Amino acid sequence: MITVSHNLSQFIAQLKRQARQEQFAVALALTRTAQAVRDETPAYLDRVLDRPTPFSKRGIFVQRATAQKLEAVVGFKDAQAAYLELQEEGGTRRPKRRSIVLPARIKLNQYGNIPRAELRRLYDRAKNDKRATPALKKRLGISSKVDLFVGDPGEGLPPGIYKRLPDALVPLVVFHEGPVRYRPRMGWRRWTLRLAGDRIAGEWLKARAQAQATAR
Structure with missing residues (x-):
């Protein structure tokens, strides 16, 4: 008789730990990428706008990603978005x-x-x-x-x-x-997507190494 035995419960527990590590790493990479966009936005505004005010440049927020919600959000707060949207999209101010x-x-x-x-x-x-x-x-x-x-x-x-x-x-x-009409000239969304695309892979590798180093 030939038999095969294996501790499946231990194997499944290991897979779950790895899955948690991967989720942690993805969430951390997404958050750090969003933070990089936030940190580099003031310098970008200096390049594309005429003397943006400190109020405009400090109006960026980040919502962190979590293991339960693998999505990080970066954007402008309502007060700044109210007028910067015209610089981004163009349109008519009444x-x-x-x-x-x-x-x-x-x-x-x-x-x-x-x-x-x-x-x-x-x-x-x-x-x-x-x-x-x-x-x-x-x-x-x-x-x-x-x-x-x-x-x-x-x-x-x-x-x-x-x-x-x-x-x-x-x-x-x-x-x-x-009404006063504005043409699109800021290009922040396009720049953000390009910067995020450049950063996400590197942030993922660093976050994965961190997750493995701290795994229990």
């Missing part, structure tokens, strides 16, 4: 209220924007028919020796904040009442 504020002849900050607080001060002084204060003049690059006007000047000029000259109105800030 005023939330009456108009969209667009700079005309005014000094912008280092990120190419009008500081909201300064715009509010400028608007308030123009509304009260006052001149710009010396401090406001220095920050926004306008003369404190001219009167300010806010509203609709007529004669084909858009509503906005203007400085009064003896024979003309010079726009400082224009209130654009129609």
Whole structure:
């Protein structure tokens, strides 16, 4: 008589341990790849956008993969995605209220924007028919020796904040009442897929070695 015996329960337990190790390694590789995208996105935004703000560059989040859910997610938080989506996909931005504020002849900050607080001060002084204060003049690059006007000047000029000259109105800030159209220019999703494709294999090998080294 020929017989074969084997401890199947031990063999099955070993297979289960290996399966858990593989799942751990895949989840770790996915998470590290998503983290690499997050960490390299600020430098990418510097390359493709004009002076992105620190607020934009720190708005990336990562959801870690787990052994139960082998999926890692990287993306922009809601506040940043609300305006960066137009840079990524293009489209039309419509005023939330009456108009969209667009700079005309005014000094912008280092990120190419009008500081909201300064715009509010400028608007308030123009509304009260006052001149710009010396401090406001220095920050926004306008003369404190001219009167300010806010509203609709007529004669084909858009509503906005203007400085009064003896024979003309010079726009400082224009209130654009129609939609503003954007073309796609960020390319972040395409760049992310390419970076993830370059990183995932290496991260998988490192994660697998780590899983085997810590296996029980």
